Amino acid sequence: PRYPLSLRINGQPYELEVESWVTLLDLLRERLHLTGSKKGCDQGQCGACTVLVDGRRINACLSLALMQQGREVLTIEGLAEGARLHPLQRAFVAHDALQCGYCTPGQICSAVGLMNEGQARCRDDLRELMSGNVCRCGAYPQIVDAVEEVMF
Numbered sequence: 015p016r017y018p019l020s021l022r023i024n025g026q027p028y029e030l031e032v033e034s035w036v037t038l039l040d041l042l043r044e045r046l047h048l049t050g051s052k053k054g055c056d057q058g059q060c061g062a063c064t065v066l067v068d069g070r071r072i073n074a075c076l077s078l079a080l081m082q083q084g085r086e087v088l089t090i091e092g093l094a095e096g097a098r099l100h101p102l103q104r105a106f107v108a109h110d111a112l113q114c115g116y117c118t119p120g121q122i123c124s125a126v127g128l129m130n131e132g133q134a135r136c137r138d139d140l141r142e143l144m145s146g147n148v149c150r151c152g153a154y155p156q157i158v159d160a161v162e163e164v165m166f
């Protein structure tokens with residue numbers, strides 16, 4: 015059976031019918047074709063699926079879609095304002111903070127969540143608090159550079 019689900023995604027209201035087993039990540043990617051959020055491990059280990067729910071970062075692969083009833087989901091597609099990129103997106107470009115780019119949407123959403131949390135005080139904090147987002151290309155120094163520039 016499907017169950018009703020009302021939520022907002024990137025500022026847009028959605029009224030959906032969803033099976034209980036569908037994850038937020040699969041809802042975004044498979045049903046709504048918002049494929050910016052990536053599926054790396056599907057097990058909460060890589061961070062490629064990171065999105066913001068009511069401003070807090072979560073792994074969308076570990077969260078059921080139906081748990082997002084009434085919530086505001088923000089994905090990488092919703093960060094830019096028209097043609098104007100989010101400051102973190104601009105910093106990632108400026109610092110060349112990616113190689114293949116697969117982890118980038120999750121890295122950026124995670125960094126937005128980190129800014130919302132207000133916990134990071136220094137570069138080492140950034141490294142620690144972004145450690146849930148894996149980059150297999152090893153672009154970590156540039157990623158930290160980009161986030162550091164925007165955050166401090």
Ligand code: FES
Nearest residue numbers: 054055056061075
């Ligand atoms: Fe969700 Fe890897 S796909 S943490």
